Amino acid sequence: MPSAVRQRSPSSASRGASPKRARKEPAATAATAASGLSLPSGSDLDAHRTAYRSAVPYKYAAVSGLISDEILEAVVEESRTYGVRGEEGSLPVWGWEQKETDIYKIQQTPDLSSLDPEHLPDETLAALPSITRLKDALYSPEFRGFVREVTGCGPLSGKKTDGSVGLYTEGSHLLLHDDSISSRLVSYILYLPNSPPSAPTTSTSPLEPSASGSFLKGWDPAWGGSLELYPVESGEEVGLPGTKRLGKVDVQPGRSYHAVEEVVVGDGRQRLGVSGWFHRPIEGEEGYEPVDKAKVQKDLSSLAQITSAPTLPFSTYPSDPPAGLTPSHIAFLAPFLAPSYLTASTFEKLSGQFVAASEIVLHNFLHADLASQLKAETEAADARDYHVPKAIPPQECGEGDGWVLQGPTSKHRYLSLTSTSSATPTLDSVRTKLLPSEAFRAWLSVVSSLAPTGYRAEARRFRRGLDYTLAGGEERTGDARLDVWLGATWWADVPAGSDEEDELVEHGGWECYLAAPDESEDPAVFQSALARKAAKETDGPAEDDEAVNGQVEDIEQAKTIETDANAKPEEVPAKGKVGESESRKTKTDVSISMNGTELEFDPDQFSPSDFDSDSEAEDEDDGPLLTQPVAFNKLLLVLRDPGVMRFVKYLSAGAKGTIFDYPIGPLAPSHRGSVSGQEKFVPGAGKLDSRWRATVTSGKGVSLSAPSAQPLFPPVMTASLLSSLSPYT
Numbered sequence: 001m002p003s004a005v006r007q008r009s010p011s012s013a014s015r016g017a018s019p020k021r022a023r024k025e026p027a028a029t030a031a032t033a034a035s036g037l038s039l040p041s042g043s044d045l046d047a048h049r050t051a052y053r054s055a056v057p058y059k060y061a062a063v064s065g066l067i068s069d070e071i072l073e074a075v076v077e078e079s080r081t082y083g084v085r086g087e088e089g090s091l092p093v094w095g096w097e098q099k100e101t102d103i104y105k106i107q108q109t110p111d112l113s114s115l116d117p118e119h120l121p122d123e124t125l126a127a128l129p130s131i132t133r134l135k136d137a138l139y140s141p142e143f144r145g146f147v148r149e150v151t152g153c154g155p156l157s158g159k160k161t162d163g164s165v166g167l168y169t170e171g172s173h174l175l176l177h178d179d180s181i182s183s184r185l186v187s188y189i190l191y192l193p194n195s196p197p198s199a200p201t202t203s204t205s206p207l208e209p210s211a212s213g214s215f216l217k218g219w220d221p222a223w224g225g226s227l228e229l230y231p232v233e234s235g236e237e238v239g240l241p242g243t244k245r246l247g248k249v250d251v252q253p254g255r256s257y258h259a260v261e262e263v264v265v266g267d268g269r270q271r272l273g274v275s276g277w278f279h280r281p282i283e284g285e286e287g288y289e290p291v292d293k294a295k296v297q298k299d300l301s302s303l304a305q306i307t308s309a310p311t312l313p314f315s316t317y318p319s320d321p322p323a324g325l326t327p328s329h330i331a332f333l334a335p336f337l338a339p340s341y342l343t344a345s346t347f348e349k350l351s352g353q354f355v356a357a358s359e360i361v362l363h364n365f366l367h368a369d370l371a372s373q374l375k376a377e378t379e380a381a382d383a384r385d386y387h388v389p390k391a392i393p394p395q396e397c398g399e400g401d402g403w404v405l406q407g408p409t410s411k412h413r414y415l416s417l418t419s420t421s422s423a424t425p426t427l428d429s430v431r432t433k434l435l436p437s438e439a440f441r442a443w444l445s446v447v448s449s450l451a452p453t454g455y456r457a458e459a460r461r462f463r464r465g466l467d468y469t470l471a472g473g474e475e476r477t478g479d480a481r482l483d484v485w486l487g488a489t490w491w492a493d494v495p496a497g498s499d500e501e502d503e504l505v506e507h508g509g510w511e512c513y514l515a516a517p518d519e520s521e522d523p524a525v526f527q528s529a530l531a532r533k534a535a536k537e538t539d540g541p542a543e544d545d546e547a548v549n550g551q552v553e554d555i556e557q558a559k560t561i562e563t564d565a566n567a568k569p570e571e572v573p574a575k576g577k578v579g580e581s582e583s584r585k586t587k588t589d590v591s592i593s594m595n596g597t598e599l600e601f602d603p604d605q606f607s608p609s610d611f612d613s614d615s616e617a618e619d620e621d622d623g624p625l626l627t628q629p630v631a632f633n634k635l636l637l638v639l640r641d642p643g644v645m646r647f648v649k650y651l652s653a654g655a656k657g658t659i660f661d662y663p664i665g666p667l668a669p670s671h672r673g674s675v676s677g678q679e680k681f682v683p684g685a686g687k688l689d690s691r692w693r694a695t696v697t698s699g700k701g702v703s704l705s706a707p708s709a710q711p712l713f714p715p716v717m718t719a720s721l722l723s724s725l726s727p728y729t
Contacts, residue, residue: 035137036068039146048150057229058256061150067137067190073210073217074130076192079165079272081127082109091124096167102471102512102647104174106166112276113161131165134274138163138188147278153185155287156278163188163276168225171507171652172271174260175468176230176409183282183291187256189227189275193219196268223265224392224653230257230409257410262465264390264653314454314667315436321451322442329439336434337443338364350447358639359626360447363496365486365635366430373426375632379490381423382657385463390654392465398658402428403461412469414648417459427488427660431459435664444667448637450482452667459488460661462509465653469646471514476643483638484664485511487631491656494632504630507655509648513626516643630659 040048040063052061083090085097093114096107112135114120115128125132137143144156162184195207195216207216219225263271281288322329330342340346341362354360366374385398399405402421406414421428434440435457445451462468489509494500625644628636651659 035140035142036071036133037137037140037142038065038068039142045146045149049152052150053152059151060229066143066146067134069211071130071134071137072190072192073212075134075165075274076194076210076272077212077214078128078130079167085110091127092121094120094124094128102175102468102649103177104172105508105650106168106172106174108167109165111161112163112165112274131274134190135161135163138190138274138276139278144278147186147188151186153278155281155285156185157183157281157285159285160279160282161276162279163274166273166275168260168263168271168273169269170263170266171654172225172260173262173650173652175470175650176257176259178256178258178410183280184277185280186278187275188278189273191219192272192274193217193225194270194272199267199269219269219271220265223263223269223271224261225263225271226261228259228261230259259409261392262650262653264392264465314456316454317438317441317452319438321445321453322438325439325442325446329442332437332439333434333443334367336367336370336430336440338367341365341443347446351449354448354637354639360637362635362637364633366633370426370430371633374430374488375490375493377424377426378488378658378660382490384423386657392653393463395466397463397466398461410470411472412648414467414469415461415463417461427459430486430488431457431662435662444482444484444637448482448639450639450667452482452665455665455667457662457664460659460663462648462651462659462661464507464651464655464658466651467648467659468508468650469648471645471647476516478642480642481640482665482667483636483640484667485628485636485638486662486664487634487636488660488662489630489632489658490660492630492632501629507652509630509651509655509659511628511646511648512624513638513640514624514645514647516645 048061048063052059055061081091083095085093085095087095094110096109098107099105112131115125115132115135117125120128139158139161141158144158148154148156160183194210195218197209197213197216199216201207202220202222204222205218205220207218209216263269280291325347333342341350350360350362364371381398386393398415401423402417402419403415404418406412406416417424417428417431436455441452441455492501492504494504626638648659
């Protein structure tokens with residue numbers, strides 16, 4: 001994993017002291033020893049207070065030795081008995097849940113507040129003495145007093161427990177966020193990384209056996225899982241990671257940005273941790289003050305990023321919409337598009353299908369010769385830029401030769417082709433010649449029965465182990481938009497409906513459409529609500545208050561329309577459903593399905609509770625509206641309602657290579673298009689809206705944003721979570 005990468009911000013030396021500070025062993029006191037705490041006092045406490053207040057890029061503290069090894073090792077051993085929640089052998093109403101959203105992929109337990117006889121059966125509580133003891137220690141008056149002394153945050157609630165046990169294994173990650181939700185004041189994480197005794201040893205970071213010998217303590221930086229702290233300068237995150245065993249961070253809306261790098265190691269190694277938040281006192285507690293709800297709502301920066309993200313301007317077409325496709329248009333498109341997509345009979349069928357369903361997928365869209373050149377160029381680019389499999393590449397990977405990093409990272413990170421590229425001239429030609437052309441505009445008008453008046457188009461590159469977009473805001477008013485997306489990912493050139501296509505979902509990169517949350521809604525509540533809604537629809541009423549956090553057994557299957565360029569027009573039915581034998585065709589066969597092609601989606605995506613555990617609102621939200629897989633030479637058209645959000649899931653370091661794509665749009669449609677001057681129907685219903693429940697397996701970019709005017713600044717340094725902390729104290 002990289003260290004000391006590009007100097008895009010002042011170096012750590014110019015900012016002050018290095019985040020790596022000399023470790024101090026706190027002195028135990030009689031009041032805390034019985035609870036397993038060893039809290040510092042006197043000069044040691046003063047040193048932690050000073051370090052916290054002078055920390056960069058924002059206030060944080062990293063302290064070791066606060067909790068006894070006996071408790072911590074017991075928590076690790078106990079965690080191995082949890083099981084998967086809801087499955088045979090797991091503890092009742094407890095266990096690991098796989099959770100995945102636009103921002104994270106992690107296994108997590110229910111909230112620590114449920115460790116109470118009112119919420120868990122006696123059988124479960126009896127099996128969880130260690131985590132219960134740790135929770136009681138963390139939220140004890142003594143520990144809260146220590147946090148208050150170090151941070152100067154004021155009174156903290158002893159009643160509002162907000163935390164969980166999190167497990168990062170290979171592929172797990174947490175993208176950039178600021179924890180600014182509800183009444184949180186201070187966030188914390190207690191690191192407990194471990195490996196099986198039989199796991200391969202490492203020479204760079206020696207591991208230490210636990211007292212029982214049942215596991216090894218410690219972590220190697222090469223395994224990923226770095227905690228990255230991002231400073232903000234002129235409104236932009238510029239990145240500076242820090243690492244210690246117990247971290248406390250001052251929650252600062254729009255400033256306390258941090259992320260967890262993807263874990264890239266297997267071998268049974270676990271980046272285990274207990275994390276959560278300390279909250280303001282609630283009513284009835286000492287120090288309680290009524291909250292200014294208007295201010296809290298304004299400070300919900302995560303939601304503000306969704307609802308206030310400015311819409312980038314369209315490029316306006318220089319002339320009025322064309323009356324229809326002309327012979328000159330066909331001649332221009334011939335070198336770019338497959339011949340089957342340039343016949344009148346095909347236009348009629350595609351237009352009818354799109355009007356009926358407001359979405360359509362066209363396979364083998366580009367001319368075969370052009371597609372072959374495109375695949376060769378992009379595959380060669382990956383071969384040049386990636387040298388180590390399943391590793392996080394350097395932050396600057398792929399930049400140059402026309403490719404520019406786009407940000408800010410609080411919204412998205414990827415490369416955009418902004419000028420001529422010598423290594424990928426075919427990719428550039430499609431971007432600069434085909435997509436903005438009057439001929440392609442006329443073709444879209446005929447197929448969609450809409451006449452676009454403006455567009456946004458770019459060629460994007462999502463690098464494995466680095467890039468993503470988060471669920472972004474769209475205007476809630478106005479007309480529907482026509483999203484057009486062309487997949488150009490060389491390693492996704494597999495037969496439609498094949499097992500190989502199913503496997504593409506494993507490493508992320510899929511594009512997901514979501515209905516917008518309510519304007520007053522906390523994004524954490526929104527994500528939890530999606531899961532609870534799915535659980536309610538599939539599993540029925542919850543048996544008790546905790547059952548809402550149960551696993552979702554089934555999710556409604558996706559339905560898309562898919563058309564292949566090599567099909568003869570008379571072979572393409574306007575409606576119908578392909579059977580299993582028909583759906584497993586090669587990429588050169590007909591693959592059309594009218595509301596029939598079902599692409600599975602991991603039901604655990606909709607695990608009810610999410611990483612932000614203070615979600616208490618009622619849920620009435622639907623799940624994802626649509627998700628599009630990673631693809632090569634495939635065109636997607638979607639009519640999208642105002643306010644519908646979308647994101648490109650983080651592309652794992654385990655992927656075969658880069659995702660290349662063209663988000664074209666959203667186009668601003670005006671009125672009807674035509675074929676040879678004949679007016680076509682303008683669809684007024686059937687748009688992609690919150691009533692749809694379509695899900696598919698994998699996907700990639702339809703973020704459709706133009707190159708950002710604000711440059712992205714990645715971390716200037718990355719460091720392991722526990723690179724120097726093999727023992728727990």
